[in-house]
Structures are given as structure tokens and as C-alpha cells.
Amino acid sequence: MRSFAYQRAADPSAAIQALAAASASNNPLTEAEIQPLAGGTTLLDLMKLDVMRPRAIVDINPLSPTWATVSLENGNLRLGAMARMADVAANPEIQQNYPVVADSLKLAASAQLRNMATLGGNVLQRTRCTYFRDVSYEACNKRNPGSGCAAMDGFNRSHAVLGTSDKCIATYPGDFAQALIALDASVDITGKSGTRTIPFAQLHKAPGDTPQLETTLEPGELISGFTIPGRWPRSAYLKVRDRQSYEFALASAAIALDVQDGTVRDARIALGGVATLPWRARDAEAELKGQKFDDALAERVAEIAFEGASARSHNEFKIELGKRVVARALHQAMTMEI
Amino acid sequence: MTTAAPAPKANMGQPIPRYDAVAKVTGTAQYAADMPLRDPAYAYLVTSAIAKGRVDNFDLSEAQKVRGVVDIVTHENAEHLEPAKFFSNGGYASTTNQPLRSPDIAEEGQIIAVVLADTYEAAREAAHRVKVSYTAATPTASFHSPGTVAARAKGQLAMFKDDPKVGDFDKAFEEAEVQISAEYETPPQHHNPMELFATSVAWNGDSLTIYEPSQFVHGLKNGVATQLGIDPDRVHVVNPYVGGAFGSKGSMTPRTAIMASISRRLRRPVKLVATRDQGFNVSTYRAETRHRVELGAMSDGKLTALRHEGWEISSRADAYCVGGTKTTTRLYDCPNVDSLVWIVRADRNTPGFMRSPPEVPYLFALESAMDELAYQLKMDPIELRRVNDTNREPIGGKPYTSRSLMACFDEGAKAFGWAERNREPRSMADGEWLIGYGCATTCYPTQMAPAAARVRLRRDGRVRVEIAGHEIGNGAYTVIAQAAATRLEVPVERVTVVIGDSDLPPAPVAGGSNSTASTCSTVMMVCDQVRQRLLKAMMPNQGQTVGQTPSGGASRSDQRLDLDREAAFDALGVSVIEEYGEWKPDGAPADSFRAMHNGQVRMVGGPEFGGKIAYAFGADFVEVRVNRFTHEIRVPRVLGAFAAGHIMNPRTARSQLMGGLIWGVASALHEATELDERYARYVNDNLADYLVPVNADIPDVEVILLSEEDTQINPAGVKGLGELGNVGTNAAVCNAIFHATGQRIRRLPVRLEKIEV
Ligand SMILES: Cc1cc2nc3c(=O)[nH]c(=O)nc-3n(C[C@H](O)[C@H](O)[C@H](O)COP(=O)(O)OP(=O)(O)OC[C@H]3O[C@@H](n4cnc5c(N)ncnc54)[C@H](O)[C@@H]3O)c2cc1C
Numbered sequence A: 001m002r003s004f005a006y007q008r009a010a011d012p013s014a015a016i017q018a019l020a021a022a023s024a025s026n027n028p029l030t031e032a033e034i035q036p037l038a039g040g041t042t043l044l045d046l047m048k049l050d051v052m053r054p055r056a057i058v059d060i061n062p063l064s065p066t067w068a069t070v071s072l073e074n075g076n077l078r079l080g081a082m083a084r085m086a087d088v089a090a091n092p093e094i095q096q097n098y099p100v101v102a103d104s105l106k107l108a109a110s111a112q113l114r115n116m117a118t119l120g121g122n123v124l125q126r127t128r129c130t131y132f133r134d135v136s137y138e139a140c141n142k143r144n145p146g147s148g149c150a151a152m153d154g155f156n157r158s159h160a161v162l163g164t165s166d167k168c169i170a171t172y173p174g175d176f177a178q179a180l181i182a183l184d185a186s187v188d189i190t191g192k193s194g195t196r197t198i199p200f201a202q203l204h205k206a207p208g209d210t211p212q213l214e215t216t217l218e219p220g221e222l223i224s225g226f227t228i229p230g231r232w233p234r235s236a237y238l239k240v241r242d243r244q245s246y247e248f249a250l251a252s253a254a255i256a257l258d259v260q261d262g263t264v265r266d267a268r269i270a271l272g273g274v275a276t277l278p279w280r281a282r283d284a285e286a287e288l289k290g291q292k293f294d295d296a297l298a299e300r301v302a303e304i305a306f307e308g309a310s311a312r313s314h315n316e317f318k319i320e321l322g323k324r325v326v327a328r329a330l331h332q333a334m335t336m337e338i
Numbered sequence B: 001m002t003t004a005a006p007a008p009k010a011n012m013g014q015p016i017p018r019y020d021a022v023a024k025v026t027g028t029a030q031y032a033a034d035m036p037l038r039d040p041a042y043a044y045l046v047t048s049a050i051a052k053g054r055v056d057n058f059d060l061s062e063a064q065k066v067r068g069v070v071d072i073v074t075h076e077n078a079e080h081l082e083p084a085k086f087f088s089n090g091g092y093a094s095t096t097n098q099p100l101r102s103p104d105i106a107e108e109g110q111i112i113a114v115v116l117a118d119t120y121e122a123a124r125e126a127a128h129r130v131k132v133s134y135t136a137a138t139p140t141a142s143f144h145s146p147g148t149v150a151a152r153a154k155g156q157l158a159m160f161k162d163d164p165k166v167g168d169f170d171k172a173f174e175e176a177e178v179q180i181s182a183e184y185e186t187p188p189q190h191h192n193p194m195e196l197f198a199t200s201v202a203w204n205g206d207s208l209t210i211y212e213p214s215q216f217v218h219g220l221k222n223g224v225a226t227q228l229g230i231d232p233d234r235v236h237v238v239n240p241y242v243g244g245a246f247g248s249k250g251s252m253t254p255r256t257a258i259m260a261s262i263s264r265r266l267r268r269p270v271k272l273v274a275t276r277d278q279g280f281n282v283s284t285y286r287a288e289t290r291h292r293v294e295l296g297a298m299s300d301g302k303l304t305a306l307r308h309e310g311w312e313i314s315s316r317a318d319a320y321c322v323g324g325t326k327t328t329t330r331l332y333d334c335p336n337v338d339s340l341v342w343i344v345r346a347d348r349n350t351p352g353f354m355r356s357p358p359e360v361p362y363l364f365a366l367e368s369a370m371d372e373l374a375y376q377l378k379m380d381p382i383e384l385r386r387v388n389d390t391n392r393e394p395i396g397g398k399p400y401t402s403r404s405l406m407a408c409f410d411e412g413a414k415a416f417g418w419a420e421r422n423r424e425p426r427s428m429a430d431g432e433w434l435i436g437y438g439c440a441t442t443c444y445p446t447q448m449a450p451a452a453a454r455v456r457l458r459r460d461g462r463v464r465v466e467i468a469g470h471e472i473g474n475g476a477y478t479v480i481a482q483a484a485a486t487r488l489e490v491p492v493e494r495v496t497v498v499i500g501d502s503d504l505p506p507a508p509v510a511g512g513s514n515s516t517a518s519t520c521s522t523v524m525m526v527c528d529q530v531r532q533r534l535l536k537a538m539m540p541n542q543g544q545t546v547g548q549t550p551s552g553g554a555s556r557s558d559q560r561l562d563l564d565r566e567a568a569f570d571a572l573g574v575s576v577i578e579e580y581g582e583w584k585p586d587g588a589p590a591d592s593f594r595a596m597h598n599g600q601v602r603m604v605g606g607p608e609f610g611g612k613i614a615y616a617f618g619a620d621f622v623e624v625r626v627n628r629f630t631h632e633i634r635v636p637r638v639l640g641a642f643a644a645g646h647i648m649n650p651r652t653a654r655s656q657l658m659g660g661l662i663w664g665v666a667s668a669l670h671e672a673t674e675l676d677e678r679y680a681r682y683v684n685d686n687l688a689d690y691l692v693p694v695n696a697d698i699p700d701v702e703v704i705l706l707s708e709e710d711t712q713i714n715p716a717g718v719k720g721l722g723e724l725g726n727v728g729t730n731a732a733v734c735n736a737i738f739h740a741t742g743q744r745i746r747r748l749p750v751r752l753e754k755i756e757v
């Protein structure tokens, strides 16, 4: 960790102003010299490891009163970026109307971390690739553009099989983002040139040739909240990992279904633990829509979800596991009592 | 009585609360890094990013600019310390690869520089700004790497005595009606105790004080003195509490003498807390092992041939191995036994003791093979153990001092509901979960070593016991207090115990589960010296000897001290009686006490116990559930039944065994250090990626303590059980997985991708 200046922003405009200096350096967001601090569970962690080296951090926690609200209005769910994971997971209305949201948060991290961590910080958490997190490895295109990728032929059991490139195979580790992308959420963004709203699906970037560029946020921009249209009581999050709690997904699936008389009218499928960014399996959804559900269909859908997947030496199993998780999660969502 | 404090059965002490419970729970217990130092320089290690090669150059310019940096020590300016001899060859050190002597690098994570600064933050920042250029050579990572050389363990290290054999294995195996031949593997594992590897040092003139979590303060004191070339009496190691150790804090690591030498140079106390990831290399680990086990049996299950061959990884610098064949060749009755252990050298740090070092990997192999044999024989695995149970080990024909293995199986089976198991694999299920039951034998050698103690009794009944034992979470304070209270017939609250300090009378390393047996036997003996003086004062003419506890003697429950203590003190004309004594177990070598004061351990027990063999036994039962679809593996229930001689305190005993069972499950399903084979580097060197079980993984653990009396081991009658609980559990888990799925897993850890059903 390197010494840094600490600033506390009293309100959104002060935060934007303090962060404005970041734009000048025009670094990718994650390398920006000035970083907002929310729960700090990603940022401080990576600073201690010397992976992130901001010159200054702007504490946006004072924004919580206005940016931490959660509301269900006109059938849409609005989530403030500063809402804490634990609070949202425990919200009875969300548990009832958006189980996939509540479960993706509840099954993440630990109780202590969920108390600290915010939704905004959560979607921007960075990969757990151990080579990325250990600066003694020279080769990491994400951390050190152009240096190579130590994981490609190294120990890559936790790495991605979808959305990879020959520059980076790091998994996007978060759970909540899978719920957001599945439910067609949008993101509200505030910056020095005003506010904008984009589909959540456009927030993250695939690694391609520039794995260091992880999102479409401009330096100095802040996420103020998320909106999920509609209600999804028939939705579920299935997360598989080596231990039963406190671990990132080896494979997970966020599922939301609209079912009438056994026929699937609408279906949403997102995959976690297997892709380089929050991953929506649209072709798989298309296969499901308008069909009578049965287990054979679920397996076909799962097959489609992993078309084009490619593995390295230690993560081959994720393709088969991922399919089984999708099929199982579909089954669970179908059989939910709502 | 509660679950945590089981009611004592015959030959068990009271489950009194831990002596140090309040101090620990309220945070007043001071660990090494909590000890106040005046104006320390904070040390931060810079460690090697390559496993083999050399440092070409350090660029320190940016680091030196960090405000508060005091000094940066590299091989170019470090004091050259005396070489450290390997502990197994008469020295004290965990490794002989001494860093900061040359630019050469022999292992990943080797200390290559130490940054000293006025604050921890400055030291860390400067360390991160040190730039190192290396010339790297291709290292050998493990068994599968090119460039490995295997050599027989025998003759390479004093600790490994022999490859036990008896009879004619080849012939018997060939003639056996049923044969099993299988290969097994266990992964590297790191102890990861909660308390990090901290070292604080302060000089006062030419005297050195060290605050460091240590399982062996007298060893550390003598080792550091040797490396610094000073009189051991000038070194004082203080260490009242150890926040977990599991073997990783048993031998001296290079960091201690380095910190002491830097502190001497700076004329300032130095404080180091190595980080979690540095801890993977700063100390030792359990190296990966491979096994081939061959069993031959008759159709009634009687073993006729047993062969166990093991391969273990060690460093280039040192030959280390755990050599568990000394146990696996003696566990069951079998007339024809053969064994062989190999050491394979790689470019790694030197491995070392980790909780039940030999038994965890070697019993995994044997107890898995026994289960395979039971299935081939269509026999209940418990009955297979019964058929081959014995009171005499087969190699030398020595009698076990006591052995309650089958009693453990029978009580455990009853409590677990083993009878409800349908023997067929894949025969039990609950919805999407396949259910399996598995069991395995657990055992651990009963070991003892010489120790000394000082006991002071006051007229008012207050007692102070001084012995350089170690509180590593084992309950040392508590059981020592109980031993003294019982012998001197005072309430346990009146006993003060002082341990963890090298100025106290020496006790052995807190390893090999010898602590309770050694320290309690010693304290009992010295308490008896005190009693003796009181009795003499009361009955000057009778010259009677009371409560003598010759080793091996059976006088634990001897006559009460039927005297008026205050009258005895008055008769003596003193207000305090203090006695010092040195105790050694049966069969300890002649140089035992001299060695003890030099920080050397002369441990006896297990198969090396004169004409006898001494082990504690138990039986582990596990229920696993394997998800049909996702292949997730869960362990809803673990049960262990154990017999370990006299149980000093059922509460602390249960806690040790319960922790052991959890470890055992972890050693099957969770714990594994992953290697990047290209670089011989540990990849998951943090507690997010190095998996240990969380609460959700271990819903139900049951510990059953059996009554057992053993009058042949030591005066305390104690077998030691700190390392009993986590042996065999890994096999029980895999045996249960076989029962659930029909698939035999022979390579640990079991990850869900290994399940193929
Ligand atoms: C041991 C461990 C286990 C974990 N396990 C899981 C898991 O199983 N599943 C899971 O999903 N997550 C897991 N996490 C990740 C955890 O959920 C995230 O660290 C957390 O959600 C981040 O939120 P935060 O508020 O602490 O973010 P911070 O650390 O404060 O911020 C993260 C990043 O986002 C930026 N940022 C924060 N808020 C905003 C904003 N409003 N606008 C723009 N930029 C912003 C920061 O500058 C920083 O770069 C785990 C973390 C740890 C340490």
C-alpha cells in the first residue's frame, strides 16, 4: 500500500468535483489516480496488495442518506448505489418480489463484508485472479497492459470459459451483477457533465485486447443507483462452490421466469463464475420461450448457454458444471411456490 | 454439564473452564505482536518472486525516498550469521537455507530484503517500491516436474529410523485370496494459524528479548544464540500465548536471528509481522505425498500381506520426511509386512511438522485401502478392523500398552447409527443428494519427553507452577493447574501457572502431542517433592515415602495428604516451600536432561518405547452427501470416538478432538496449496483461496470420550490427543463418498470436478 490523500465528500456534487481531477489523467477507471471509496472491501484490499495505487480517495459514504434508498414504485425496483448488501438481502419485499436479487446478495461474501459493502462497489469489484492480485507476477495484461497473462498456462481452475480473449481469461467474480443483467436493469450514472442512464448490460466490457478496461464508466463518474423493471417473483439464484459459504462461485445461474400453465412466456438466464463479465445467455433464453418446460428442455437450454465456451488446463470442468447448474436452477425456478 | 463440558467418566478429570478463557475472550491475553516495545523499527519483508536463480540487482532508490524509512537490509549489507543446523540433525532450524547470505535463491518467498521504518505503513510502502531484477532458472516444482530425484529416506535424516518389514510380503501377497493394490496422493497444505508469524526483538545491553509465537521457547532461545554467537543465557523468549501453531512454530525459522541482528545493528527494537502470504514461505508446511498400498487377505478378512511405499517432497537444502510407515506397518495384525519411504527433492521451502505429520497422509492411504478391501471382501469395514485387531504390533512383536480401537468403533457405530447403513454403494439418497457413510481408524503415538518444573506452595494454599510449556490453544495452563491442584489438594483457583518463557525450567516442544503427558507428569512429580517435605515435617521419624510417582508407576490415586497444611508449615518454620525437579520418561536416553537444557528434545513413545508400543486410538464416522446434479460434496455429520488414557479435562479434550475432526474433513475436501508448476510457486497463498471450512460446512460434530486406563505410559497416565482427532478423517470422508457414489477417490483434495457420477 502506498500513502494517499483522503477526502470526504459531503454530497454528490462535492464528490463529482473531487473526482473531476481524475478525468485529466484519462486512465482507465480502475487505474484512476483518484478513486471513490464506498465500503472499501475491494478498494482497500487491493491497495494493501499494492495492486491499486490511487493518489487520493474520495469517501462517498456521506452520500448514503440520499443514495442508499431502496424503493418499489410503479412495479419497478429502484436500488441506491450506497445501499449495503446486507440490507437489501434482508428486505422482505425484495425477497418476495425479486428472490434472485436477495439470494445473489445473501450468498455472497460473509456477513461482515455484506454489512460494509455497497451495491455500487459490488458491481465494480475486480477479478479474483490470483496472478492479478499478486504484483510479484510480472505478466498480467489487466494490471500491467502488454505484459502477458500468467493465468493462461498457469493455475486457472477459477478462470472463465466464456467471453475470454487471448489476453485475459479472468472471471468476473460478482453474484449480484448476474441478477441485474438477467432482469434488464439499468444503471444511473452521475458525472461532471451531468447524469446518464445505461442498460446494466453495457456497463462491463469483455477483455478483448484491453483487459485493463473493465467498464464503460468515464474516470470521475459515479454510479448512483440501479433500476429493475417489472417484478420477478419466480426467480432464483443457484451458486455452486467448494465450500458452502463465504466463497466465490465456481458456477452460478441467475434465473427469472414468467410461466403460465407450464409454458414459459419469458425467461432470463445469466451466468456467474464462468465468464469474464456479467453474462446473459440470450440464445438459451430464446430456446426456452414459448415452450412447455421439462427437464429435457432444461438440458437443451443449458447446452446452448455454453456454446462457444473454451477452457484452459484446470477449468474444463466448468463447462459441464455450468450446464448442470443452469438446468438445476431452471428446475428450481419452475418448481418454486409463488 | 453441557455439550462443551462433558461429564467425566472413569479416569477423567473435571471439565473445568479454561484457565485463560476470560483473558482470551476479553482480549487481554497478549500475543507476541501485542507486546509493547519502546520506539520499535517496523520490519517488512521483501521476498523472492522466483524459486530458483539469483538476484542481479536491487533498485532501492524509490524505496529509500519513502518518509520514515530507516534501513534496507539485503545480502549486500546483512550481517553474516552463523549457519543454522537442521533440527533433525542436532540443530534447531526449520531449514538450512539461510537467506541474506548471497544473491542465490533456492525457494519462492525466500527473504531477500528487509525494510525497516518508523511505521509499519512506511515499511510496507517502501517494500512495495523495492525493485528487484532476477536471473531465473527453471525450478523443479513437485513429483511430476522434470529434474526430480528420489532417494530412500533411510540414512538421510536421524528422525527416520528404518523401513519396517517382517515376514515374506511377496510370497504372502501372491498367495492371498484377495488383493488390493492402489495409489493415493495428498496435496501440500499450510498450517495458516490465525496468529501470523510475528517476531519482536529488543536488546538490553548484550541481552536479547524475543517475543515470538513459539511451540518451543527453549529451542528458539538456544537456536538464536547459536546463530548470533552469544551465550544462550543472554536470550530470553517470552511467549505466554500462541494463536495457533499446528507445527509451524515448532522449529526456529530464519527470520528470528535476522531480526535480532538487525536490531543489534540499529540499536533499536524491531517488530515484524509477516503477512499471510509471506507465511506460506516464512515457515514450513505439509508437503505433498504419494503412496502405493498393497494388501493381501484371506476370504475371512485376515490380513496376510501389507506393503506401504511412500514418496514425499522435500527441499534441496534439507531432507525432511514424515515417514508414516512406522505407524501403518504396525496398526493391524499381519505376519508379512514391507515398507519403503522415498524423499524427492524439489526447489521448494523445507517442509515440516503439521498436525499429525505422518498419520494424516499415511493413514489416508492405509484406511482407504482397508475400505477397498472390505468392499472386495463384502465385509463390514468395522468387522475387517476387528478381524485384524491386535494387542501386539507385528514388526517387533511388542505389546501395546493399551488399545481400545474396537471399543471406539463399537461405541462410535452405535452413536452414529452405522447399523442403518445399506452396504451397497449408491443405495442411500435423499432427493437430489446421494448419501454415504464412511468410517476409518484413527491413531496417534503416545509420546513423552523430559521436562523440568518449579512448584511453590504457600502456607495459605496458594500454588505457583513454573514450567516453560506452551499454550497453543491446547489447554496447557488449565491441565497443568489441574495436575498441581490435585496433587497438592488445593482448589484449582489457587494455582497460578506460568509458562511460555525461556527463563522457566525447560519443557519440550509442544509437538507430537507430548505436552500434557510430559508437563503434567513433571508437575505431579515436583508437587510430590513438596508433599514429601510437608509430610517429613509432620512425621519426622517415619521417613515414609508418599505419593512417589515412578514413571510407569500406578500411584495416581494414592493416599490423600491427610495433614494440616498450616501445621506442617509451622513445624518447618517457613511460609513457602519451593521445589524444582526434572522428570524423564521410561526409556529416555542418558543425555536427556543435558539435552533438555540445550533446547534439544529426547522424545520417546509410539513404536520407540523400549519393549512396548504406545498409541491412542479412535474411530471416525462421517456422513457425506453428494449432489447428483452439481456434485457438491457436503458433510452434515462427523462423529469420533476416542480413547486416550487419562483425560485431564473432558472440556479441553473435546475441544481438541472436535477441532481435529473438522481439520480432518478439511484435509479431505478443502485444504490444498496449489502450485504453479512452471514457477514452483504457491498460488493460493491467502485465506480467500486457501480453503478452510466455514461454519456452514460443518453442521454437526460429535466427540465421544471413552474411559481408558493405561498404567504403563507415564505417571499422568495421559496419552495425548491433540493430534488424534484429525487422523483418518480424510479416509473416512472418501470412504463415505465411495459409499454414496460408487466412486473411489484416491487423490486429495476431493473437488467436485473429481466426482463423475
Ligand atoms: C473475502 C471476500 C469474499 C467475497 N466474496 C464475494 C462473493 O462471494 N460474491 C460477491 O459477489 N462478492 C464477494 N466479495 C466482493 C464484495 O462483495 C465486494 O468487495 C463489495 O461488494 C464491494 O463493495 P464496496 O462498497 O466495499 O466497494 P469499494 O471497495 O468501496 O469499491 C470498489 C470499487 O468501486 C468503486 N466504487 C465504489 N462505489 C462506487 C460508485 N458508487 N460509483 C463508482 N465507483 C464506485 C471504488 O472506487 C472501487 O474501485 C468478496 C469480498 C471479499 C473481500
Ligand code: SF4
Pocket (backbone or CB within 6 Å): A127, A129, A130, A131, A132, A139, A140, A141, A142, A143, A148, A149, A150, A151, A152, A167, A168, A169, A170, A211
Ligand atoms: S487472466 Fe487476466 S487478470 Fe489474470 S493474469 Fe491473465 S491477464 Fe491478468
